[in-house]
Amino acid sequence: MRLLDIKNLEVGFDVYGGYLRVLNGVDFSMDEGEKVGLVGETGCGKTTTAKSVLNILPVPPARTTGGSIMFKGDDILTMKKNEIRRVHAQEISMIFQDPTAALNPVFTIGDQLMTAIRYSCFDEDLSRREVRDRAVQALREVRLPDAERILKNYPVQLSGGMRQRICIAMALATRSTLLIADEPTTSLDVTIQDQVLRLLGTLIREKDTSAILITHSLGLVREWTERVYVMYAGVMVETAGTQELFENPLHPYTQGLMAAVPKLTGEGIAPGIEGRIPDYLNPPTGCRFHPRCPHVMDVCRKEKPSQFDCGEGHKTACFLYRE
Amino acid sequence: MRILKYILKRVLHSILVLLGLSILVFIIARVVPGDPARMALGPRAPEKVVEKFREDLHLNDPVYVQYYHWIKGAIRGDFGYSILTKRSVTLDIKDFFPATLELMLLTGLIMSVFGILLGIASARNANKWLDNVVRVFSYLGVCTPAYVFAILFLLIFGYVLNILPTIGRLSTWIDYPRTVTGLMTIDSLIAGDFPAFWDALKHLIMPSLALALGPMAQEARITRSSMADNLQRDFIALERTQAIPERKIMSKYLLRISIIPTVSVLGLDFASQLGWAFLVELIFNWPGLSRYGIQVILNKDLNGIIAVIMVIGLMFLVVNVIVDIVVSLLDPRIRLGAERSV
């Protein structure tokens, strides 16, 4: 049984001008212990997918109109409140993109961290002392010095890198099988990014947690993940083992992405991909990438491609590879 | 001890401001034509008496000399002689201040507590009927002057329904409780005199409500939108993924951060109501500082005017300092500021 199996997920948002059909049939699956990357440009639906898995989409205006999210065999979309609570407490954790926004500014770190630990270990009936010890331990694990002092601090007193480490500590201290990291380093200083990522990667490996790393950086994905999903406009357009994807990108979008990365060998300005991401109010028919695709065919305008198997776990949603 | 330093700084600043204010009002007041001495003593007083009166009050001296005399007195607590009541202004203030204090305390309480509660209820039932009612109510409350509410209440509860008294602090057939705090309601509770307490409350509720309704609506609206905003923030989403029960998220984590903007506004709102109290006290014949204030204003009793402005200014200052302290207690970002570079 796969750890996480999303099939044909359709999610949209009711906004003033109409209905934004963001996720248009997302397929995503991973096994226990895997470290999977999810790449895509801003606005393609990565965070919406993550939030759907965690069931924290703002329900008006968001609407899930189809599909299923199977986590360890149970559909998250049809779970009852207390089942979801258990999943939150002990199975899935999330690290948000902006650590400043993710921490409540008027409460101490200690309060937030210890509350998180207490509720995730709700079945263990820990004493205050024990919770505190675990909190200190968690901070030590993310290499934060002087853990005792930090517990008393407020987020405003700490730097961005420290805040993200605390978020990581919160995610890992709460016993998770699956960690979803949504662009964990994007809002950090460039000099800190590497540090924090390295730490995250090490911890994930140490605890053998399954992880989804959401990012728009191909470089990160190459270094840290075993398998990659490429997402565009609410659909997964390609998936493959990391190495395979970089050596052999099949989908025209992926190819465009790869080509757009400037190379150190200095071959001049890297070509971009023509056009822009679609308007979710009026998305293109058929394959959502067809307006920008250099290999567009008639069928692309009419039908939506499913994920075609190209061998060795390499799938791509493009009619070029229909057979 | 940071807080102490802060208070000290504010108090010093405000003393300077009040001083400046006194100079300003003094200057404006002395600009007016007319003869205060003649006005005080009436047209039939002999000229010699009026002249002596003028000498005693230094009315013939240049402005700065007059101001000097005033300051000398003010430091000692003597605000001079009131032409209107024909006695010491300080005595007048002592007499009338408790009534206004009681009124403003209840008003402040209603404004803040009920305003915030209403805002919370509104946010919880977002877009349902309660929320819409509160929204309409808040629009109306903000654009209705307090004196309109006062007249309305007087009409409805005082005359038509006849369930609430319309004048003063205590009905004529009730004995005044022994004065401990000067607040009729508290004093009667202390004395264990429940009929008096009840009567005092009945007198207090209409003017208080008239003053409190407008800002209460405003506070509700601010609280509601603050809560609605914060609900979208990432930290709330994170707390949900941590399996913290929704109740706890709402009542603890959402609440504290959402009432900060409301509390910040409370100071200003309270101040503006101190102003409207002048009219409301007049309408209800409430024997408070504000009614005294409007009377001295309308009668051009300069000593009275300046003294009232000073006292009100002081009240405002105290309220502001309290509000600032509460806000900085609630919001560590303000009290800790940039201890570290962010």
Next chain:
Amino acid sequence: MHTAAQVANRSLGSRIWERVKKGWYTFSKNPLSIVGGFIVVVVFLLAVLAPYVSPYPEHAGNFVDFETASAPPSRAHLFGTDVFGRDILTRVFFGFRLSLIMGVVVIGLTAPVGVTLGLIAGYKKNTWIETLIMRITDIFVAVPPLILALSVAAILKPNIFNSMMAVSLMWWPWYCRMVYGIASSLKNEFYIQSAEVTGASTAHILFREIFPNCYGPIFTKVSLDMGWVILLASALSFVGLGAQPPTPDLGTMVADGGKYMPDQWWIAVFPAIAIMFVVFGFNILGDGIRDMLEVEKT
């Protein structure tokens, strides 16, 4: 799809039209703002055209007819008549005139003064000029606005002009403070510093560089302020410090009518509702403008 070159080549006129269209679209999305704008326009028209649209324009002045005095609302007199037999509907229309004039004059006086002082104080931060200006504003805001206005109005002779002066006197500091906040936060922006370095005069920096950043908040504030000024002015006239009889003034009408409650309720109630109506309109309009400007920012 436009390229950058195409956009830049469009004339200034068409660009402004685009902005207006976009602003109108955002504005019109909120039905409440439309209501506010509608109310303001209606009040404005009633005020301007009062002599032509009111049923009994002569009632706005010295008019007495005891036969029809204190009559409840009827077909002939929609809002009833007061104790002198004057039609209240007419007087409300003329009252709008006074209110709007008040608002325009007060804001017209205080906004330029306050804004200019605020710009100077904010730009010249940490100099004696800033301290002087800001301390003076502190003095004016240390007392509740109404109290200062009442005091000043009472000390001067009670009439419309003096009450306008009184309100203006305590109104300007708020503009000053608001603009001070914006100016002092912008002081260290690069474009200001580069203007300084290239020798731009202070006046240029203040009015051509910093001031344009204040359009939005000032515009919002002006719209909201119209309501507040009208409210404050009505308070002054409520105690008799504003327009003198027989000039129709909404605050005075409420005060006069208060004496005849509850039996002749219409004498006070309709003017009161009129005040609320006008303030409501400006409030909503101001909110709508503020929301629109916020959206534009994002």
